[in-house]
Amino acid sequence: MPSVQDIRRRIKSVKSIQQITKAMKMVAAARLRRAQERANASRPYTEKIQEILASVASGSSDAKHPLLEVRQVNRTGFVILGADKGLAGAYTANLLREIVPRIQEKEDVELITAGRKVNDYFRRRNYKVAQQFSGFSERPTFQNAKELADLVANAYASGQYDEMYLAYTKFHSPIHHEPTVIRLLPLEQAAKEKSKASGEYIFEPSAEEVLNLLLPKYLETVIFGALVQAAASELGARMAAMGSATDNAQELISKLVLNYNKVRQANITREITEIVGGAEALK
């Protein structure tokens, strides 16, 4: 049976842990709101660029571009967007559970990882990590997306990889997100059947030129969208995890308090019996 002091000390430490988890929950909630706003703000751009790409692609169906080239697959590249920090429940674990089997079914794989947690995971297991990024998983900027996109485009165009995938966590709602793997390159010729809408466009200077400019931008947009969603998912996961941690701490505290009172009561009772016993003996 632990002593009164022991229990009191436990209660105190659980309480301070609870304060931390509560603060983290609130911080995550505030950031989540901002991240969601950003995700929503980027949507019109993404939709528009897809629309334009579809019309350009159908306007120049025989266009050649290094990013459209389909090759025999020798080496595959995976871009993995994960978290920098832990304490986000099963966020990282879920993402890894989704991608590790995908990686294992390929022969020759190299990874590009963003986020310290995933960097460490793959480093420790001796996967080939070609490049790693960290420091922006919670607040990605368009610049980060640009950097990644440039890297991906160059690596693909130079023939370093013959196929590239992007793994991230798709954001549905603060409590619902799912790890997703999409094929980034070669780009699928987006919706060729929509040709009727685009036939009328004038391309300045030519459809090919526009396509050349558009494809890298499109890649950036896709990656940026994924980054923003991954950030929102991470924050959502953290908020949920910290919320339940706070609840658990509360539960633990009430159990400990009950226990503490019991022990205290037992001590008092024992002392009284001792005094009474002593007084009886003196008679």
Next chain:
Amino acid sequence: MANKIRLDIVTPERIVFSDDVNMVIARATDGDLGILPGHAPLIAGLQVWPLRIFQEESETEISLCGGFIEVRPDKISILASCAELAEDINAERAENAKLRAETRLNEKDDSVDIKRAEAALQRALVRLKVANFKK
């Protein structure tokens, strides 16, 4: 001047501008384009250059760093990786960026990414141009 066309400027971060305008002049990859209401559908790439917007009697400029313009008879959409109104530009920061880019270019060091420095310089110049336009 009742004849107007809708102009939307969208960046990945937000919608920068959305209003009816009389005319837009943009610098495309192969030269300036003036767009009036009822223009034929067109898609063009844009240079890093201020976009001139004519609205009623006034003219405003918006700095753009690359992007696309899509024109339909009743609507212009511009997609840019960044776009700023004159009042959103931090002239001091742009000035600093300009100086930094210039020193980089002058160093002629192999480690300097010339393309990147040039792009940064161009962006800074455009921002300064737009910021000074109002004065």
